[in-house]
Amino acid sequence: MKLLLDLGNTRLKWALREGAAWAAQGAVGWNEDVVLALHDAWRGMATPNRVFGASVVDGGRESQIAAVISACFALDIEWLRTPAEACGVRNAYPEPSRLGVDRFLAMVAVHADSPLPCVLAGVGTALTLDALTADGQHLGGLIAPGPQLMQQSLLGATSRVRVERPGRILEAADNTPDAVASGCWQAAAALIERFVAHMSGPLGGSPMLVLGGGDAEVLLPLLSHPARLSPDGVLRGLAVWSDAHSPLAPAF
CATH class of the missing domain: 3.30.420.40 (ATPase, nucleotide binding domain)
Known part of the structure; x- marks a missing residue:
């Protein structure tokens, strides 16, 4: 079971994935009390085995969410930084990390589907x-x-x-x-x-x-x-990427 996090400009979206389905999901705006909202949302939720995150926000907010994950589940977030190539998608940027990870994962999701x-x-x-x-x-x-x-x-x-x-x-x-x-x-x-x-x-x-x-x-x-x-293109792309990078996944 994996917890997937999409830290966007306006809000944080999350989904708990079990097999090929969402077991739970939600969102919270950055203009809200994010820490309290996530603690409330995740109270009593099944504990994930791993946590994957994609972020287009600043390091301070990433650290804030990492602290919530540590407090709730005693896990670290495995952050995806935009690669040159993954899951069948090849990045056009000469400096791959300059492409927003949200854009890359949206392409991964669509390419995996169609x-x-x-x-x-x-x-x-x-x-x-x-x-x-x-x-x-x-x-x-x-x-x-x-x-x-x-x-x-x-x-x-x-x-x-x-x-x-x-x-x-x-x-x-x-x-x-x-x-x-x-x-x-x-x-x-x-x-x-x-x-x-x-x-x-x-x-x-x-x-x-x-x-x-x-x-x-x-x-x-x-x-x-x-x-x-x-x-939910970013979350679905992150799900594809996390599956590809699980211990039993074939190499891409």
Whole structure:
């Protein structure tokens, strides 16, 4: 039994994996009392044999979570730092560790499920885009602010753009709240579709488009290109990686 941890920019997601299934899972935001929330969530839970973690946060928060794991289960976290190659996926970055481990694991998850040419879009605090060939070669990608961060940045950098309510996503708006929300969400959708169009040639045709991240469901209906959701991609990729690195696993 393994406990898998995904330390993202906005929240920590976790899953207890037994065999091929989740025995338990949950999430806690960094704006909450993370230590108390995890102690409460894990009280009475079955004790894992190993703990694996993937992190895009600072070392201080990693140490905080490591202390909770030690207190709850008397185990250390086995952190995955982005490799040059693992589980059939080959990293395009000349300095492999510079690629976010969340992006790498999302590719691992999709490649394990469907080894087809694809574009992966992570829609969260950041909007990340990656192109992956059928044989697992990463062709690189893009990073931009996510739709919510775009809105926060716009409102924080302007003096006269003010909103008094959350905006609706429309094709054309006649008020500022809807104009801000619509412009940022449509900008994200347009960037994804442009990246898919430009990477179709290198990927050998129309690639499968896969969306992950906390805002993926909101963005999905804005896209004209067919797409599917890939929930918990980092945790599922971490599960694939942890299986490959168990004592009885074959070498990759």
